[in-house]
Structures are given as C-alpha cells and as structure tokens.
Amino acid sequence: MAYQVRITSRGYEDQRAIVRWWADNRSADQAAAWYDGLLAKIQSLSSMPESHPFAGENPRVSFELRELHYGLGSHTTHRALFRIVGTTVEVLTVRHVAHRPG
Numbered sequence: 001m002a003y004q005v006r007i008t009s010r011g012y013e014d015q016r017a018i019v020r021w022w023a024d025n026r027s028a029d030q031a032a033a034w035y036d037g038l039l040a041k042i043q044s045l046s047s048m049p050e051s052h053p054f055a056g057e058n059p060r061v062s063f064e065l066r067e068l069h070y071g072l073g074s075h076t077t078h079r080a081l082f083r084i085v086g087t088t089v090e091v092l093t094v095r096h097v098a099h100r101p102g
Helices: 009-025 028-046
Strands: 004-007 066-070 078-085 088-096
Touching: 004 009, 004 028, 009 028, 009 088, 028 066, 028 078, 028 088
Parallel strands: 004 088
Antiparallel strands: 066 078, 078 088
C-alpha cells in the first residue's frame, strides 16, 4: 500500500530551525545536504511506515507515534516523529536525538 506523506506546519518549522543551525554552525552546503536528505528519507515513509519503531513518547499519546531516524552519513542525529492516519503519514515534528522524551 502506498501512503501519502504530509508534514505538519510544526514539522516544517522544526526543519527550518535545524537547517538554520546547520548553516550557522557548520556550513550552508551541509545544511542543504541535510535538508535534501531528510526530505528524501521522509518521502520514503510512503512505503511501509509501520516498519519504523515506536517513539519513546508513544505511551504518553492517544495514538501510535513512530520515529524515523536520520543523520548525515552513518550517524543518526535526528528523529522525525510521525503517525499513520488511514492512508496518510503525518510527520508531526523533527527532534535532535539528544532531546529526550518527556
């Protein structure tokens, strides 16, 4: 089954803030590479999103909350938190892995 992927306004705001951080603290090229890679990874949720693990925050919400891991290279730096609603995957937020649930 193919899912439609939708990023909430909060998810977009989070991505913009992270890209600004990358540009300010690393480089504009790395920021662009990070963003392009994240968007491609998020679009991959259109296939088998239920194969991703539940997020640590899952017990605290009234729906199934899953996470997609992402980072440049082999090091995971961020988590995209999402839920599946019918045939739509909603990306709710993007957080640094150091941001602990709770």
